[in-house]
Structures are given as structure tokens and as C-alpha cells.
Amino acid sequence: MFAAPKLLAPALLVSALTAAPASAQVPADFIVPSGQTIVYDTTLGPLQVRNLIVEPAAELRVIGPRAFVLEATGGIVLDGVLDLSGFDRPNVATLATGNLPEVGAAGAAGGGRGGVGSFLTTTSTPAGGHGFGSALLLDGGGRGGEAGFGIGPSQNYRGSGGGGGAFGPAQPGQGLAAQAGAAGGAGSQGAVSGLTPAQGGAPGPSVFADSDPTNDFWGLAIDPVTGVVTVGELLRPRAGTGGGAGGDGVETASFPPLPWSPSTDKKGCGGGGGGGLALMRARFATFGPAGRILADGGAGGSGEVQSFFDSIGGGSGGGSGGMLVLQAGLIDLSLAAPDCFSAIGGVGGMGSGPGNAVGAGGAGGPGLVQLHLQNPANLILPAGASLADLSRPDAHVLEPVL
Numbered sequence: 500m501f502a503a504p505k506l507l508a509p510a511l512l513v514s515a516l517t518a519a520p521a522s523a524q525v526p527a528d529f530i531v532p533s534g535q536t537i538v539y540d541t542t543l544g545p546l547q548v549r550n551l552i553v554e555p556a557a558e559l560r561v562i563g564p565r566a567f568v569l570e571a572t573g574g575i576v577l578d579g580v581l582d583l584s585g586f587d588r589p590n591v592a593t594l595a596t597g598n599l600p601e602v603g604a605a606g607a608a609g610g611g612r613g614g615v616g617s618f619l620t621t622t623s624t625p626a627g628g629h630g631f632g633s634a635l636l637l638d639g640g641g642r643g644g645e646a647g648f649g650i651g652p653s654q655n656y657r658g659s660g661g662g663g664g665a666f667g668p669a670q671p672g673q674g675l676a677a678q679a680g681a682a683g684g685a686g687s688q689g690a691v692s693g694l695t696p697a698q699g700g701a702p703g704p705s706v707f708a709d710s711d712p713t714n715d716f717w718g719l720a721i722d723p724v725t726g727v728v729t730v731g732e733l734l735r736p737r738a739g740t741g742g743g744a745g746g747d748g749v750e751t752a753s754f755p756p757l758p759w760s761p762s763t764d765k766k767g768c769g770g771g772g773g774g775g776l777a778l779m780r781a782r783f784a785t786f787g788p789a790g791r792i793l794a795d796g797g798a799g800g801s802g803e804v805q806s807f808f809d810s811i812g813g814g815s816g817g818g819s820g821g822m823l824v825l826q827a828g829l830i831d832l833s834l835a836a837p838d839c840f841s842a843i844g845g846v847g848g849m850g851s852g853p854g855n856a857v858g859a860g861g862a863g864g865p866g867l868v869q870l871h872l873q874n875p876a877n878l879i880l881p882a883g884a885s886l887a888d889l890s891r892p893d894a895h896v897l898e899p900v901l
Contacts (some may be wrong), residue, residue: 525573531557531579541565541608551781553579555789561775561777564635564726566738567608571781575827577790583608585772585797585818585845586741591616597623597764601744603815604797608775609633609642609738610821613797614661616744617766617811623648625690625756628765630664630703630810630816633737633776640664640703640804641743641816641845641861643682644767647687647697648749648756653805656750657684657851658767658812661743663699663844663861664796664819666773668707670716670865670892674795674843677702677864680816681856683746690746690754700743700816703859707732716869716895717824739773739794739866742802745813745848745858765804765811771797771845774821774866784827786835793841794821796863810851813858817845820866820892829877830870832889841888842866868894 526549531537533554539546541563553559561567567583569575598620603613611631617624624767625646632639641662660680662876671738680699683689689697701843709732717733745767749756756763774794783795788838795818802812820842832839844863849855868890872878875896880886887893 500689513846526626527554528791529560533551533557534840536560539560545570550576552575552576553581555579558582558791561608561812563608565609566776566778569779573782575781578787579789580791580793581676582793583775583777583821584793584795585774587798588613588769588771588815589804590801591766591768592839595762597761597766601769603741603769604746604772604845606738606773606818608777610773610775611635611741613741613770613772613785613818614643614744616769617764618745622759623749623764624747627661630741630743630770632740640740641770642700643743644700644746644813645692645749646690646749647683648690648751648754649687650750650752653811654684654778655686656748657687657858658746658748658802659683659697659699660813660847660850660858660860661745661770661816662702663816663847663863664740664742664773665703665705665864666739666819667865667867668712668893674862675865675892677819677844678861680861681772681850681859683813683858697746703740718897720897736776736778736822736824737794738776739819741818742770742786742799742816742860742863742868744768745815748811748815766816767802767813768800768815770815771799771818771863773818774842777821778824778825783829784825786839787832788834788836790835791839792823794823794866795841795843796820796845799860800846801848810858814848814850814860816860817847817863818841819863821866826871828873830872832880833881835881835889837888838891840868840894842868843891865892868892869899870894
């Protein structure tokens, strides 16, 4: 499927990539030297360069609350890594601190932050916070897991897991489908639902609501043979979403416990961060054997432990993958390795019990990868390889007007 001429003239991209005045200095090369990591904060605005060159064993790490917008008057040469993945959430590391919330991990390049665990500071929290959506949209990510409460063995009050962030359509494979958080301990009662066991958080809402899998992209696509135009369901480019926080484990016969103290709750973990949004335009792009562009979701973490590795607080959901848009006259992937484009979801935080499954967080879902070419013959693949071999999730190929 290839896009109609209107595809790459949306206000978001055009306004972000306005040409410099004639009196302005010609953009210089932006080079990330071999063996080094350079961090680029998107609060600095669009990156306008002549050539972006990431040398072998080098990394350009993108952070910040806005999309990563790159305008190269020349080319993009990737022998290293361009990474705008969401950040992982570490396991809960403190004890008896129910008055201190467990903040979710940050997204990158506009990706949503993970939900906040145990966010109430003067009483028990009934459920972990929902993950944030793209551009910090409240509650746009995975849903928080319920707190579990009860008395007796820990299985009677173990918290449930947070749900994974969602964005793109599900595909087979790890990190390619958003998952719900696992239920809490077998005898736990949910602080919100009253059900036994405490209920895990649902995956975040997908942006693709209809049942047509052929329009799961942004823009307009035209079949070059039939001329049939398909309107993409996504109205604008966007970043990934954060995972939901895990639910607390609360040893009490009734909820909330009275009296309450910071040591009453075993805290659920904050969620993983969402992958970022990259809008990149160049005359050409070439990938070496180690060249990669990543917009993966961050991993969730495990909840507070009661003794050694026995997690009582729920694990958190992973963030979803983000969105990669690469527009060029020529994209040379002839030397590229498998999965040189990656926008998969982060793994969920571990729970406890067999397989660490009780109260575990759900995995985040995939994002989107779109390659925009005016002539599909200018997408050069390795011998015997397909584009599906080089992209997770599968890439959409669309035709822009440069």
C-alpha cells in the first residue's frame, strides 16, 4: 500500500520542519562518534542537520516530553543505535514506606509515563494508578491493578498486577500484544471490586477501534494497482503509552485498615514508560549491520517484598512501543540486521509463586513503524529478506510527496 499525495503534508510535520531563513547558517553534520552516547532532549526542539551520522558502537539517546523531529538536508547514516525507548521501572526497593508513592518510569520523546503505585499517602490505596498516554494524557495507558486485602497467609492479601500499555494492533510474538495484569493471591479480596482474588489491571485502550486491520496506520494509502484509497484510522502521529501500576498488598480484615500506618501496605510497583515518537525526513537513509532505530516500551517492575523475594505488592505493566516514521528518497537496508526497526512493548514486572505469575504485571503492546518512499523500488532489502524480517512490528510502506 502506498500513500496518496496528501500523506506527508500534515500540519504537525510541516510546522515542525519549516525551512530555515535564507540568512540562516547551513545545517552542519551531527555526528555521534564511535563508542560514545549523546543524549538529545526534545525540549530543544527539532533537530535540523545536514547529515545525521551515528558511528559503530555509538548511540544517540533521545529523551524529553516532545516528539523527536529530525530534518536532514542530506542523509541518515546509522552504524549505531538511535534509541527513543521508554524507560524501565526498577523493582520496589523500600519497606514500610506506604506514605511514599512509587512513581512510574518516564517515557521518551513524548511517550507516556507509567502509572503511580500506592499514590495515597495517609491511607491505603485501593488500586494502582493508570499509565499515562502520549503527551502525558491522563489515564491513557495500562490500568492499575487492584489492591488485595485479607488476613492470614500472604496469599490472602497479595496485590494484583498492572496492565500493559497499548497502542498498535496486536501481532504474534513477545512484546507484540498488550496484556492484562495477573490476579492477586488466591485468597485475596479486591479493594475496588470486592471479588476474590483481587483483579489485575486491564491493558490500555488501543487507538484502533474498528475491526478493519487494513487501516491500522496514519495517513492515506493508495493501492498502486487498483487505485483504491484507504484512510488510516490513526488521526495523527503519537507516542506510546505507560504501563499501569501494581496493586498494594494490605494485611487487614476490612479495607481501608483503621488505624493506618506506613507499614500497613506492601506497595505495588509504578509502571514502565512508553516508547517515543520519531518523525524523520532525509534525502536518503542507510543502515549498517549494527544500525537500529528503537522505540520500545519500558519494562515494569516487581512490588514490595515481605521476606527475601516474596513479592506481596503487585508487579507493574510494561509500556507500549512508540511510533517510527522515516521518510526518505532512498532507504538502503541491504546490510541491515534483523529487527533494525523496533517498537515493541516492555515486559511486565514479576509477581510471586510458580513462574512468578501471581500478581505479575502485563506486557506492553506494540507501536507502529512507517517507512515513506516515493518509489517503492528505492527500498533496498538484504538478499532473501523481507521487510517483516527487519521490523517489529511489521512496517507499513507508504508513498509521500517530498
